[in-house]
Amino acid sequence: MNNYESFYEQLMEYANNMHIIDTHEHLNPHKNYIGDEPDVIRDYFSHYITSDLQSAGMSTLEIDKIYDTGAGLIERFSLLEPWLDQVKNTSYFRSLEISAEKIHDVNEISRNTIEELNERFKKVASKDDYGRYIMKDLCNIEVSINDNWADDMRASTTELFVPAWQPVAFLNYNDNEAVANMRDPQLEIEKMTLKEYCEYYRQYFLKQKSDGAKALKFPVAYWRSLYFEDVCYDEAVKIFDKTKKTSDFFPKKLQDYIMHFILQTAMDNEMAVQIHTGIQEGMGHNLEDSNPMLLGNLFKKYPKLVFDLFHTGYPYERELTVLVKYHANVYVDFCWSHLISPFAAKNAFYEMLDVIPYTKIFGFGGDYVFFDGVVGHLTLAKQNVCTVLSQKVTNKECGIELAKNVLQAVFYDNAKRVFNL
Numbered sequence: 001m002n003n004y005e006s007f008y009e010q011l012m013e014y015a016n017n018m019h020i021i022d023t024h025e026h027l028n029p030h031k032n033y034i035g036d037e038p039d040v041i042r043d044y045f046s047h048y049i050t051s052d053l054q055s056a057g058m059s060t061l062e063i064d065k066i067y068d069t070g071a072g073l074i075e076r077f078s079l080l081e082p083w084l085d086q087v088k089n090t091s092y093f094r095s096l097e098i099s100a101e102k103i104h105d106v107n108e109i110s111r112n113t114i115e116e117l118n119e120r121f122k123k124v125a126s127k128d129d130y131g132r133y134i135m136k137d138l139c140n141i142e143v144s145i146n147d148n149w150a151d152d153m154r155a156s157t158t159e160l161f162v163p164a165w166q167p168v169a170f171l172n173y174n175d176n177e178a179v180a181n182m183r184d185p186q187l188e189i190e191k192m193t194l195k196e197y198c199e200y201y202r203q204y205f206l207k208q209k210s211d212g213a214k215a216l217k218f219p220v221a222y223w224r225s226l227y228f229e230d231v232c233y234d235e236a237v238k239i240f241d242k243t244k245k246t247s248d249f250f251p252k253k254l255q256d257y258i259m260h261f262i263l264q265t266a267m268d269n270e271m272a273v274q275i276h277t278g279i280q281e282g283m284g285h286n287l288e289d290s291n292p293m294l295l296g297n298l299f300k301k302y303p304k305l306v307f308d309l310f311h312t313g314y315p316y317e318r319e320l321t322v323l324v325k326y327h328a329n330v331y332v333d334f335c336w337s338h339l340i341s342p343f344a345a346k347n348a349f350y351e352m353l354d355v356i357p358y359t360k361i362f363g364f365g366g367d368y369v370f371f372d373g374v375v376g377h378l379t380l381a382k383q384n385v386c387t388v389l390s391q392k393v394t395n396k397e398c399g400i401e402l403a404k405n406v407l408q409a410v411f412y413d414n415a416k417r418v419f420n421l
């Protein structure tokens with residue numbers, strides 16, 4: 001065994017025996033699977049890989065058909081197969097095969113194995129303690145910060161999860177259906193002043209915090225730019241008074257004003273914010289809206305507020321790294337990242353260890369909507385982090401003890417400390 005292999009083995013052994021803190025998931029704390037009954041296609045092909053399939057040319061209509069459990073499993077797989085054959089190179093697919101192998105002992109996802117895989121998946125996912133089995137027994141995750149798109153923070157707090165809360169309904173009051181569903185039906189906005197509206201938000205936020213919210217989560221780069229300009233109170237009042245009568249969604253400037261109010265409130269109450277930056281899941285988004293550089297003014301204006309920037313900002317990892325270096329309150333989060341591209345994640349991690357303190361890196365967030373996916377992603381995350389650290393030790397850029405400290409910090413200590421878990 002050469003030096004590199006020996007270091008890798010030591011570090012992987014350490015990683016496999018330590019507790020992990022998972023900074024980001026979208027798991028349902030009260031349901032084991034996505035559809036009405038456990039079905040491996042419904043879970044495994046619910047997201048991520050579907051973007052690869054669509055990129056290859058599969059239509060959303062065809063994707064909808066694979067979810068129809070009224071048809072036979074092989075029939076559904078046959079619809080998938082010509083497209084799946086084209087994306088077997090991607091890391092989204094690789095992660096699914098790792099999950100299938102590690103959890104169900106099925107070493108590939110193909111026409112030959114899909115029935116066996118489905119039977120095994122159904123058996124495991126039907127058990128009451130399935131979530132616990134995946135997150136604790138297989139992954140050794142102490143706790144996950146979970147964004148399950150829910151408003152009820154108490155119901156979202158379980159043995160496995162603490163919630164992140166999305167205050168987006170307040171930010172973008174009448175926007176798309178998903179956001180509209182998160183609205184408070186009691187809120188009679190047309191009878192309010194902007195001041196009352198903001199105060200209503202503040203009280204709502206304090207309740208969410210006391211009910212267990214550990215972070216605020218902002219997926220806003222999916223529908224608008226991350227640039228939130230300063231808007232003065234008088235101007236915001238004018239827009240608010242005009243807007244609330246027309247019941248349109250809030251114009252950008254009003255959103256900007258409210259975002260600043262939300263951030264100030266978060267800073268005053270020591271609540272961290274998690275912000276989606278970089279690649280958006282799905283098709284045809286405006287990538288440029290997600291550039292972490294657009295957030296620069298906020299980092300300066302709210303110096304005591306912790307900003308947790310998601311997904312390493314891929315493909316803006318380098319910009320994000322410099323932002324983390326510039327600002328003591330800005331952190332980088334590898335949630336989703338090891339899965340988007342293990343190669344890019346390794347490169348980014350290697351370079352970040354040259355540039356920023358290791359205490360500012362959160363090394364893992366599964367970012368899956370189904371439990372099995374977390375196993376594949378965590379496997380890739382450990383491989384990536386241990387590969388980079390072994391290379392650094394082999395190259396004499398750091399010693400093995402420091403490498404272990406970094407491992408401990410990025411997978412556990414940093415999140416534990418910053419989110420008060």
Ligand SMILES: [Zn+2]
Nearest residue numbers: 024025026367
């Ligand atoms: Zn996410």
